[in-house]
Every structure is written in C-alpha cells, then in structure tokens.
Amino acid sequence: MISLDIRTAMILIAGLALGLLVMWAPQASALEKYGRPLPSMGDANGRGAEESLFAGYLLAGVFARNPSFAARPDNTGLVGLRHMLHLETDLYRQYLTFYTDQNLFSDRTNGWIELSEWDGTYAFTGVLGHVNWRLQYERDAPLDRKGVTQEYADGLVTAKFQAVQDFPWWHRHFPHQNLTAYAGAGWLFHNRNYFARPDNTGRALFRYVAHIDLDLYKNKIVLYGDVNMFTDRDAGNQASPTELDWIIGLAARWRNMELAVYHEQDQPLDRAGLVQKYLALQLRFSFDISKQDLGIGLTQPTAGGQ
Amino acid sequence: MPRFEYAVEMVGLMRQNLLALTLGLITQLSLASCSTPAHVGEYPNQQRVVGKSKSTILACAGAPNKEAFDGGRTILRYYREAPILEESRPVGKGSFATVRHGCWATVVLVDDRVVNVQYRFVPPTFDASNDCEDIFDSCP
Numbered sequence: 111m112i113s114l115d116i117r118t119a120m121i122l123i124a125g126l127a128l129g130l131l132v133m134w135a136p137q138a139s140a141l142e143k144y145g146r147p148l149p150s151m152g153d154a155n156g157r158g159a160e161e162s163l164f165a166g167y168l169l170a171g172v173f174a175r176n177p178s179f180a181a182r183p184d185n186t187g188l189v190g191l192r193h194m195l196h197l198e199t200d201l202y203r204q205y206l207t208f209y210t211d212q213n214l215f216s217d218r219t220n221g222w223i224e225l226s227e228w229d230g231t232y233a234f235t236g237v238l239g240h241v242n243w244r245l246q247y248e249r250d251a252p253l254d255r256k257g258v259t260q261e262y263a264d265g266l267v268t269a270k271f272q273a274v275q276d277f278p279w280w281h282r283h284f285p286h287q288n289l290t291a292y293a294g295a296g297w298l299f300h301n302r303n304y305f306a307r308p309d310n311t312g313r314a315l316f317r318y319v320a321h322i323d324l325d326l327y328k329n330k331i332v333l334y335g336d337v338n339m340f341t342d343r344d345a346g347n348q349a350s351p352t353e354l355d356w357i358i359g360l361a362a363r364w365r366n367m368e369l370a371v372y373h374e375q376d377q378p379l380d381r382a383g384l385v386q387k388y389l390a391l392q393l394r395f396s397f398d399i400s401k402q403d404l405g406i407g408l409t410q411p412t413a414g415g416q
Numbered sequence: 417m418p419r420f421e422y423a424v425e426m427v428g429l430m431r432q433n434l435l436a437l438t439l440g441l442i443t444q445l446s447l448a449s450c451s452t453p454a455h456v457g458e459y460p461n462q463q464r465v466v467g468k469s470k471s472t473i474l475a476c477a478g479a480p481n482k483e484a485f486d487g488g489r490t491i492l493r494y495y496r497e498a499p500i501l502e503e504s505r506p507v508g509k510g511s512f513a514t515v516r517h518g519c520w521a522t523v524v525l526v527d528d529r530v531v532n533v534q535y536r537f538v539p540p541t542f543d544a545s546n547d548c549e550d551i552f553d554s555c556p
Contacts, residue, residue, distance in 0.1 A: 160481055160495040162516060169506060196504055196511055204515045204539045209504070211511050229509045237515040239452065239541045248510060270514065275454045275543035285460065288546070292514070321505075321512065329502055329546065336507045355508055368501045374508070396500045402481075 162200065163399045163406070169194035171392035173218070179374070179388040181217035181226040183250045183303075184258040185310055189226075189388065190218030205236045217254070225253045242268045242292065247300075262304040268294030268319065288325040295319070306342035306352045308376040309384035315343035318351065332361045334372075345380070352380045368394040453540040461552035462521075462533045468555065469528050476555035480523075490525040496547040515539065519548035 171192035173179065181187030198209035210232050217226040233246035249261040273280040273289035280289075296317040298304060306312030317340050324333040335358045339351040359372025375387040465473060470490060474480075480492035497518040504513040517538060524532040535548040 160497065160518070162497060162500075165500045165516070167500060167504070194506060194511075196500075196506070196513075198500070198504065198513055198516075200516060204517070204542075207513065207516070209511075209513050211506075213509055231510045233513075235513055237539070242514060244513075246510075250509065272543060274545070278455070281457065281459075281545075319512075321507070323505075328550075329499075334505065336505075338508055357507060363499070363501055366499065366501070392506070394501055394506075398497065398500055400497070 161401055163401050163404065164197060164199040165396070165398040166195065166197040167394045167396040169196070169392055169394045171390050173388045173390045176218065176388035176390075178384070179376075179386045181215055181219070182252045182255075182257055183227065183260045184252065185308075185384070186257070187217035187219050187226055189215045190222040191216040192390070192392070201234075205238070207235050209233050209235065214253075220254070227251070228253050237270075240270045242270055242294075244268075244296075248304075258303055258310070260303045260305065261300075262298045262302070262314065263300035264296045264298045264317065266294060266296030266317070266319065268292040286328050288329070289322070290325070291320070291322040293318075293320040301343070306340050306345070307378040307381075307383055308353060308386045309378065311383070312342035312344055312352055314340040314353075315348050316341040330363050332363070334359050334361065339379070342380075350380065352378060354379050366396045366398075368396075370394070454537055454543040456535050456537065457545070459535070459545055459549050461549045461555065462535060465523070465533055465552050465555050466530050468530050470525050470530075473523060473525075473530065473555070477551050488526055490528075492523040492525070494521045494523070494548075494551045495519070496521075496551050498544060498547050515542060517542040517544045517547070519544040519551075521548045521551050 169192065171194075173189045173192070176188050176190070179189050181189045193214040195212045196209065198207055200207050210230070213227075213229040213231075214225050215227040215229075216222055216224060220226065227250065229248065229250040231246055231248040233244055235242065235244040235246075237243075244266040245263070246266070247261070247263045249259065251259045270292040271290065273284075296319065298314050298317065301313050301315070304314050306314045317338060319339075320337045322335045325331075326333060336356065338355040340353040341348055341350060342352040345352060353376065355374065355376040357372055357374045359370050361368050361370035370392050371390070372392070373387070373389045375385065377385045377387075465477075470492075473492065477494060481495045482493040484491045484493075495518055497516065500516070503516055504511050520536040520538065522534045522536070523530055524534075533552075535545060537544045
C-alpha cells in the first residue's frame with residue numbers, strides 16, 4: 111500500500127497543474143498556405159459521412175504446432191482451431207468506442223471440430239492524444255463439458271508511441287516503414303477465477319502490457335511482438351509479475367485480408383510450472399460499414415464561395 | 417533513532433518522492449501530448465500530383481468524397497480510413513483495439529491543374545499521413 115504525505119501530494123498536484131497549463135496554453139492558428147481559406151465542407155475535425163458506423167473482422171486460425179496450449183479454462187485438452195469475431199463501433203469519435211470479441215476454440219485431442227471453449231470480451235475504449243484507456247469484461251467458459259469458468263473486469267491505461275510522428279527524422283530515412291508501440295498497466299478490479307499463472311494458480315490483480323508493431327513495408331508486412339504480464343493478489347508482493355505471456359508474429363496484408371504466423375508462450379515467472387505454448391497460422395477478413403454506405407449524412411456537391 | 421533505521425526511513429522517503437515525481441512527469445507528458453496535433457509535413461505522393469489535371473486525379477485516385485467550386489478553384493476532398501486490421505490486433509485470447517484514424521486530402525485545382533494538396537489527420541493528434549499517401553499511390 112502506498113501512502114502519500116503532504117509533500118508527495120504537493121509534488122503530484124504541481125505536476126498535474128503544469129500538465130494542465132501546457133494542455134490549455136493558447137495555440138497559434140494555422141496560416142492558410144494560399145492566403146484564401148478553403149470552403150467549408152463539413153465537420154472540420156471529424157470524418158462526417160465517411161465515419162465508420164461499425165467495423166470488425168472474422169478470424170480463423172489453426173494451431174499448427176501445439177504441445178501445451180490448453181483448450182478449456184480448466185487447462186484440459188489442446189487447442190486445434192480458433193474462430194473469432196471482432197466488432198467495434200465508435201460511440202463518440204475516437205474518445206469512446208465499444209468493442210466485443212467472441213473467441214471460440216476447438217480441442218485437437220477431441221477431433222479438432224467440436225468447440226471446447228468460448229471466450230467473450232466486452233470493452234469500452236478511447237484515446238486522448240498518446241494515451242489509450244480501456245475498461246473490459248472477459249468471461250472464458252468451457253463449451254463441451256462443465257468446468258471452471260474464468261471471468262474478470264479490468265481497467266487498462268497505455269501510452270502510445272509512433273516513430274513517424276514522434277521522431278521527426280524517421281520519415282526521411284524510412285518513408286515506407288513505421289514503428290508503433292504501446293505500453294501500460296491495468297488493474298483487474300473484479301476477478302472470479304482468473305488465475306495468475308498458466309497452471310491455474312493464484313488470482314490475477316495487475317497486468318502490465320507492451321506491444322510493438324514494426325511496419326516493414328507500407329503496412330503490408332508487419333513484424334509484431336506482444337508482452338502481457340500478470341501479478342498475483344495472493345502473493346507477498348502484489349506488484350511483482352507471476353506470469354509472462356509473449357507473442358512474436360509476422361503478418362502480411364492484402365486488401366481486407368491478413369495472413370499471420372505467430373508464436374505464443376505463457377510461462378510462470380516466480381516459480382517453476384506449466385508453460386503453455388503454440389505456433390499458429392491465422393487469417394483475418396475485415397469489414398467496415400460507414401455511414402456513407404448506408405446513405406447517412408451524405409451532402410450534395412457544393413458550389414460558390416464562402 | 418538508530419542510524420540504520422534512519423537510513424531506511426530516508427531511502428523510503430526518497431523512493432516515495434521519486435514515485436510521485438515520476439507520476440507527475442508522466443501526467444504532464446500525457447496531458448501535453450493530448451493537446452499537441454501531429455505535424456503535417458510534405459510527402460512524396462502529395463508533391464507528385466501537383467501540376468496534374470483533374471481527369472488524371474480522378475483516374476488515379478477515384479471519385480472524391482466531396483467536390484466544391486469556389487471562384488476559379490475546384491476543390492476535391494478525399495478521405496481514407498485506416499483499415500481496422502491495422503488498428504485492432506488479436507492478442508492472447510482477446511484483442512487490443514487502438515484508435516480509429518484516417519486522413520483527409522484536399523486537392524485544389526486552378527485552370528484544371530492541381531496547385532496544392534493539403535492533408536489533415538483525424539484525429540489531429542494521430543499521424544495518418546500514410547492513409548492520405550495511399551489515396552494517390554496509383555497516381556503517375
């Protein structure tokens with residue numbers, strides 16, 4: 111438990127106040143390059159009718175090599191296939207988005223086809239500058255038999271970095287490449303059987319995440335890595351990680367499709383125990399329905415001046 | 417107070433203040449980043465279409481989302497939203513969604529020649545120049 115004395119609180123308040131001053135400092139208006147302003151053609155900062163109404167993707171994956179990644183929340187079976195639907199919609203621009211993921215897994219030790227686990231997540235997320243927040247509920251349940259159900263609700267804050275934006279020199283040297291990354295921490299404020307290690311021991315309390323996307327060519331070929339750590343609320347040090355899940359993958363995109371090959375390994379950090387790992391191939395098909403597609407918010411061509 | 421206990425207390429106090437300073441710094445940087453629009457620079461495809469005719473632009477970039485006529489100027493506006501595959505990635509047994517973003521490209525023509533192309537990011541704090549560049553990727 112961290113206790114704050116008056117001096118500490120004052121330092122925090124001073125930092126916050128300085129941040130607010132920077133945030134609300136008067137900003138110079140951009141000068142029009144050709145002197146004459148352009149005619150107004152809708153919302154200056156928004157996407158108008160082009161804004162996505164809802165979007166998502168379908169995912170199909172095969173666990174090509176899986177010595178130990180379990181097919182149910184009680185750690186029985188081995189995953190064979192993964193099917194997933196991701197759906198999201200902006201409730202208010204980029205500030206508030208709702209999304210859901212429905213993940214279905216099959217057990218390769220039980221014929222590959224019959225579904226063995228259903229994981230559903232429901233989340234609100236948003237962004238303020240480089241800072242992304244998320245509130246998420248997840249429930250992982252077995253489908254083909256009775257067993258352990260895991261569920262949690264968490265809050266997560268991450269900070270994002272984008273090389274093309276944050277390194278002025280990047281674009282000159284790598285015009286068709288980019289490097290994006292985010293990292294942050296979260297708190298599982300509700301936890302029912304969401305474990306703190308791959309061997310289903312402990313109860314997760316905090317999570318630390320980091321992700322990196324290295325865009326090798328125009329967002330068509332992307333090398334990515336992901337790290338997710340959990341801490342145990344029953345451990346002596348509740349902030350010390352007890353599980354590390356890491357992923358490394360390579361994705362190739364063409365139009366609204368993506369083919370990826372990746373490896374995931376979930377391992378305990380504070381003691382020896384079960385390590386779950388696999389190598390998978392996955393295909394994603396995206397869809398995006400804009401307001402314009404449904405005839406919402408369309409404007410006629412305009413003529414004349416201001 | 418024994419010297420050892422005093423030292424332990426001082427170290428504890430220093431760590432607490434260091435934590436507060438770090439939190440303050442992160443807060444400050446975060447808030448500062450919220451208010452800073454991404455810099456809009458000059459880009460290869462953007463520069464390449466200057467001087468082209470309207471028919472050339474329509475042929476390579478397609479029909480604009482919006483078109484306006486203003487005095488002697490013709491203004492074409494294109495928008496490209498970043499594909500969701502870029503913004504949401506499955507990780508573990510779920511996914512991580514980042515901000516949906518896009519870019520408006522405004523093409524200004526005078527006497528049937530492009531005289532200026534402006535990019536504007538949505539949201540303004542996210543560099544989406546690659547999306548605008550994609551609009552003109554097929555242009556000669």
